[in-house]
Amino acid sequence: MTPMKRRLLAGCAGLLLAASPFATGHHSPVVFDLATEITLEGEVTGFRWTNPHAWIEFNVAGDAGAAERWDIEMNGPAHLVRAGWTRSTLSVGDRVRIVANPLRTDETVGKFVSIVLPDGRELNERTRD
Numbered sequence: 001m002t003p004m005k006r007r008l009l010a011g012c013a014g015l016l017l018a019a020s021p022f023a024t025g026h027h028s029p030v031v032f033d034l035a036t037e038i039t040l041e042g043e044v045t046g047f048r049w050t051n052p053h054a055w056i057e058f059n060v061a062g063d064a065g066a067a068e069r070w071d072i073e074m075n076g077p078a079h080l081v082r083a084g085w086t087r088s089t090l091s092v093g094d095r096v097r098i099v100a101n102p103l104r105t106d107e108t109v110g111k112f113v114s115i116v117l118p119d120g121r122e123l124n125e126r127t128r129d
Contacts, residue, residue, distance in 0.1 A: 032101040032111040040070060040110075041097045047090040051076045056090065056098065056112070072100050074112040075125050083125050094118050 046057035054074040062068035074080060077087070090096070095118055100110030114124040 029101075029111060031103055031105075033104050034101050034111075036102060037099050037113055038102050038110065039097060039099050042067075042070065042095070044090050044092055044094040044096060045069070046092065047087075049077050049087040051078075054080060054085075056096075056115075058096065058098070060108075068108055070098075070108045070110065072098055072110050072112050080125060084123055089117070089123070 040058075040060045042058040042060035044056065044058045046055070048055040048057070054077055056072040056074065058070055058072070059067040060070055077085075097116040098110075099113040099115075101113060103109045112125060114122055116122050
């Protein structure tokens with residue numbers, strides 16, 4: 001290999017290494033308050049079985065009685081399948097109880113911890129035993 005090709009290859013490798021922290025940035029849980037767990041009860045309005053994250057959308061009764069929409073971020077489907085989930089685990093209209101880590105802001109978004117389904121089963125994101 002010529003010295004010019006070696007320098008070019010070393011430069012490209014350096015750029016890739018320098019950029020790697022930014023490539024994983026969107027997966028950082030820092031936006032969520034992981035020290036706090038909240039329990040929300042409501043009706044499922046949507047279940048998005050998508051990559052890189054699945055989402056549960058549901059309405060919770062607010063303080064004034066009006067419905068408050070919550071979005072709960074989960075792991076991706078490949079991980080959820082190992083924990084017993086399927087794309088049909090939740091249906092629109094299901095009444096559920098969800099435990100989540102809230103955002104550090106006042107937005108109604110959380111990071112999924114566990115759920116109690118209408119039939120009483122409890123699921124999380126961990127692999128089944």
